[in-house]
Amino acid sequence: MRLDPHVASGCIVTAVEDHWTVGQVAGLAGVTVRTLHHYDQVGLVRPSARTATGYRAYSAGDMERLREVLAYRRLGFGLREIADLVDDPTTDAVAHLHRLRELQLERRDRADAMVAAIDRELGTRARGLTVTPEKQLALLGAQLYDAIGGAYTTTRRTEPRIAAQIWDALGDARSVLNVGAGTGSYEPADRDVTAVEPSAVMRGQRPVGSAPCVDATAEQLPFEDQSFDAAMAVSTVHRWGDVAAGLREMRRVARRVVVLTFDTDEPGWMDRFWLTRDYLPEFADVLATFPSLAGMADTIGARVEPVPVPWDCADGLFEAYWRRPEAYLEDHVRRAASVWTRVGPQAEQRAVHSLADDLATGRWAAHNSDLAGRDTADLGLRLLTA
Numbered sequence: 081m082r083l084d085p086h087v088a089s090g091c092i093v094t095a096v097e098d099h100w101t102v103g104q105v106a107g108l109a110g111v112t113v114r115t116l117h118h119y120d121q122v123g124l125v126r127p128s129a130r131t132a133t134g135y136r137a138y139s140a141g142d143m144e145r146l147r148e149v150l151a152y153r154r155l156g157f158g159l160r161e162i163a164d165l166v167d168d169p170t171t172d173a174v175a176h177l178h179r180l181r182e183l184q185l186e187r188r189d190r191a192d193a194m195v196a197a198i199d200r201e202l203g204t205r206a207r208g209l210t211v212t213p214e215k216q217l218a219l220l221g222a223q224l225y226d227a228i229g230g231a232y233t234t235t236r237r238t239e240p241r242i243a244a245q246i247w248d249a250l251g252d253a254r255s256v257l258n259v260g261a262g263t264g265s266y267e268p269a270d271r272d273v274t275a276v277e278p279s280a281v282m283r284g285q286r287p288v289g290s291a292p293c294v295d296a297t298a299e300q301l302p303f304e305d306q307s308f309d310a311a312m313a314v315s316t317v318h319r320w321g322d323v324a325a326g327l328r329e330m331r332r333v334a335r336r337v338v339v340l341t342f343d344t345d346e347p348g349w350m351d352r353f354w355l356t357r358d359y360l361p362e363f364a365d366v367l368a369t370f371p372s373l374a375g376m377a378d379t380i381g382a383r384v385e386p387v388p389v390p391w392d393c394a395d396g397l398f399e400a401y402w403r404r405p406e407a408y409l410e411d412h413v414r415r416a417a418s419v420w421t422r423v424g425p426q427a428e429q430r431a432v433h434s435l436a437d438d439l440a441t442g443r444w445a446a447h448n449s450d451l452a453g454r455d456t457a458d459l460g461l462r463l464l465t466a
């Protein structure tokens with residue numbers, strides 16, 4: 081549209097094309113004029129021009145910025161976070177479109193997986209079968225991995241030093257049940273392994289020729305008492321609906337139980353890792369309902385030993401890149417660790433943005449200079465053996 085001569089950025093402009101009035105923008109974007117005035121007042125989207133009569137006028141650039149603001153808003157971002165995102169000089173319109181696309185796909189995947197889980201439960205109920213509370217909650221765990229599991233194999237693989245510690249704990253067990261097995265990263269090749277994995281996406285990614293895999297959850301293992309020499313569970317208990325029930329099931333079906341988990345008992349555990357301490361405080365909420373390490377150990381009568389994370393850890397665990405911080409800026413690295421999906425896109429984007437800033441300015445290096453000379457770190461991984 082063409083407006084009359086107007087004032088732009090304090091200057092009188094005599095000929096203007098492609099500017100839109102606030103009313104037109106509100107109509108096109110499907111928001112109220114009041115919303116646009118608010119965005120203007122807080123500096124989020126300032127119309128860069130005014131008509132001679134003093135009305136706001138939006139340029140094509142303003143419209144592009146508004147589109148980004150509204151798209152992030154629909155994804156649930158707060159206005160302050162959106163301001164950080166759209167003011168980032170290193171992110172142009174195309175980069176925003178890529179990021180928005182990924183966030184929308186992730187949201188769609190999660191919604192699809194949730195619908196599939198609901199359909200499964202409706203089907204079960206329609207057949208007159210009872211769905212136990214454990215099964216209902218366990219579905220959420222599997223459902224998350226159905227949504228995010230597709231990215232798993234890009235960085236998740238066996239870390240030989242962690243594997244050696246787990247296999248050592250298995251002792252002389254010949255038959256081993258791997259619960260929450262995923263793609264089988266820590267299954268010992270020299271023993272008779274049976275896997276249990278509730279996510280179809282994860283089961284589908286198990287390599288050809290890997291151990292037979294049963295669709296079940298830890299809370300209801302479909303095996304007789306004492307069917308295995310050992311049962312192992314690696315990086316999975318935090319996903320179970322009822323951890324104590326799952327551990328008791330492992331104890332029931334196997335003579336030895338080995339669990340790799342995470343210690344949140346120690347006060348100040350958030351400070352162990354710079355990523356949770358300085359960038360992702362939301363991780364505390366994610367694990368707020370997590371059972372205590374002592375409670376888990378008590379449930380199965382286990383002893384506890386620390387599992388150090390090597391600086392060049394081959395398995396892309398959440399903690400794996402403690403000495404390689406740039407890795408956390410990579411989408412494929414984050415997508416392979418469920419923590420990032422669980423904290424939600426706002427917290428994730430804020431953390432990544434702030435880490436990127438600190439890496440660029442040297443602030444991260446200054447705060448974490450003690451890490452440079454270290455080969456392993458105790459970031460709270462623990463091995464329970466019973």
Ligand SMILES: C[S@@+](CC[C@H](N)C(=O)[O-])C[C@H]1O[C@@H](n2cnc3c(N)ncnc32)[C@H](O)[C@@H]1O
Nearest residue numbers: 218221225260261262265279297298314316319
């Ligand atoms: C981070 S992955 C770990 C996979 C594998 N143990 C490894 O170390 O690579 C967690 C796995 O736990 C599975 N899981 C989620 N809820 C479960 C439950 N209630 N019982 C058993 N496994 C579950 C997920 O589907 C996912 O494959």
